[in-house]
Structure formats: C-alpha cells, structure tokens
Amino acid sequence: MRQPTDDQVDILIGQVLRGGVLLSSAVTFLGLALFLMHHSSATPNYATFHSINGSLRHLGQLFPDAIHGNPLAIIQVGILLLIATPVARVAFLVGAFALERDRLYVGVSGLVLLVLLYSIIFAK
C-alpha cells in the first residue's frame, strides 16, 4: 500500500474534525430546538447542583431514547458525538502512523487512544 504523506494525513484529519463538529452541532441544535418547542415556559434551575436524570448519564440508554425523540437525549447524543470527534482523530492517526510504518508513534497514539477509551467508558 502506498504511504500517505504527512500533508495528506493533515488534510484528512482536518476534515474528520470539521465533519465531527458540524454533525454534533447540528444534532445538539436539533435537540435544543425540540426541547424549547415543548418547554419554553418552564423555569430553569441551574443554581443548585443535583446531578442530572440517570438515563441521560447512561451511555447505553441515550441512543434508544434519542431515536424515540426525547429532546434531552438527542442533545446528549450530539455532545457524545462531539466528545467522539477528537477520539476519532486519535484513532485515525494510529492508522496513519501504521501506514507510514512508524512503530514508535503507532504505540504512542495507541496508548492515547486507550487512555481516552478508558476515561469515556470506565473512569469514574
């Protein structure tokens, strides 16, 4: 397989980042718009901390809820997509370094990817 140049990798990374930000902003905006259509006159309370509703914190529950049209779940999916964007960038670089046969940096970026996945899935 042909080795990609650093410039080609840079441009592709730029597109991954831009695409991720656009997609997640669009999903988040959709969720917010839906929420405001139904709850525009509610009184918000952010002054006291009460850790938000359990199902909105559970990653496995978010997607089914979002598909059923729950506006808050849709926003959280948008936020999750945003968090996934830099993770995708790192995963992408693991592949790019592998194609460049740069073992050292396959290891370095692989390690960063593991730390990220650990923090998003397991860390408390």
Place this chain on the structure above:
Amino acid sequence: MNQLFFSLVIFGGSLFAGLLGSLTGLGGGVVLVPMLALLFKVDLHYAIGASLISVIATSSGSAAAYVREGYSNIRIGMFLEIATTLGAIAGAWLATRTPTRGIAIVFGLVLLYSVYLSLHGHDDATVPRNKWSDRLKMNGKFPGPGGKDQTYAVKNIPGGFATMFGAGTLSGLLGIGSGAVKVLAMDHIMRIPFKVSTTTSNFMIGVTAAASAGIYLRRGYIDPTLAAPVMIGVLIGSLAGAKVLVRSNVKSLRLIFSAVIFFLAAEMIYNGIAGKV
C-alpha cells in the same frame, strides 16, 4: 426567567465568551465559567461541565484551519497527549473531592497566571538537535518569514511532559483548555517555536478535554439544556473571533480584554474566599 429566554441569554453570553477567548488567545472557557457562575448563578459543576464541551468544539473546529498552515507538530502533540489525558482523568477525579470554593480560587489563580503569560513576551531561540529529540522524531520545520523553512528541535522532554500532566489536571478540574499552561510547557520548557507551540496546543486541547468530558457526562455534571446553547454560542463566537484576528491588529483590544479577564479572576478568588459560589 423562562427556559426560552434563559437559553437565548446563555447563547448570547457564550457567543461573547467565545469571541473574547479567541481574541485574547486564552480560549472560551476562561470567560465562560466565571460568567456562568458569577453572573447567571449557575452551579460551578454545571458551568465547568458545559465549558468542557465548548472547549472540545472550539479546539476541533479551529484545528481544522490550523492544520493546513503547516505549523502544528502532530508527533509532539501526540506524545504529550499521553500526559494531558492522564492528567485530565486525575483532574476529573479531583473535581469531586475539592470543595466548590477551592475550585473557584484555583480557577482565579490559573486565570491570573494565564493573563500574565499571554501578555509576557517570548523569545524564539531554537535549540540544537539532540539525542532524545531525534529518537522521538520531534524535530520539525515550519514556514518562516520569506518562505524559507525554519527547522527546530526540542529539549527537556521530561520537564515538558510533567508540565503537560499539570495542564491536563487543571483542564479536568476547571473545565478549561488550559492552553496557556500547554504553551508554557512547549514554548518555555521544551523551547519549541512559539507559533508551533500555540497551534499544537490548540490541537491537543480537544483530546485533553475529551478525556475528562466523558467522565463528567456519566457523572451527570453535563446538563443538556445548559450545555447545548453554550456549545453552539462559544463555537460561533470563537470562529468569528478567529476571522477578526486575521483581519486586524488587535494589540490594544487584547490589553482591554486582558483587563476584563483580570477582573473576572479577582472576582472568582474573592467569591471563593467569601464562600459565595
């Protein structure tokens, strides 16, 4: 105040915070968190959660533009991200164990230091090639004045790595990109040229924030109705700020905004000490 009105006000404020953060080069979070906490009386945990999300959006959104200019060094960034992501997990862990007042005081101090660093000059003396810079393939080049490529190497990698761990911890604890500390590690400690340091730092900020944002999300610190207008507002504000930066010389603007941020920092420290947050 009803939800629609509140969302609009938060959106407007976040737009302003993104603009200010981008013009001062300090990032949207440093204005956003004090604004939400002091002005809108939002609980500091929610403010930090929403800010982290906006930090990822700004970093990822603007990195796409920087990458094309050829300044950022992906290998240096990736290597140091080992330190910042581990630091970010430590910071998120500390966030549950530090009282809100303590977080406010640390936030103010970091803010003061960031303003100081951003106004402080930097010298662009490069260091000669050396064993570890070669081994870790961190040498690089960037387009210098007159179209001639300038080469550079890196020194004191352990010192930079340790400082980056600290930058990650502050990011996870305070919900900011802590770009100033990242630039400190690269520019002052590792002696990487300033332009390369700032663009590489911008690149790293999103990855660092992602490491603690996942933890905040599952902990319930990210309120969707607050995070959504914040994220969209800061993103638009900072992209607009980047456009202004290209077009005009903003040295005097920078001074004025630095004064605003100095005031915010003092407010955070005062409120922390007085126990009002």
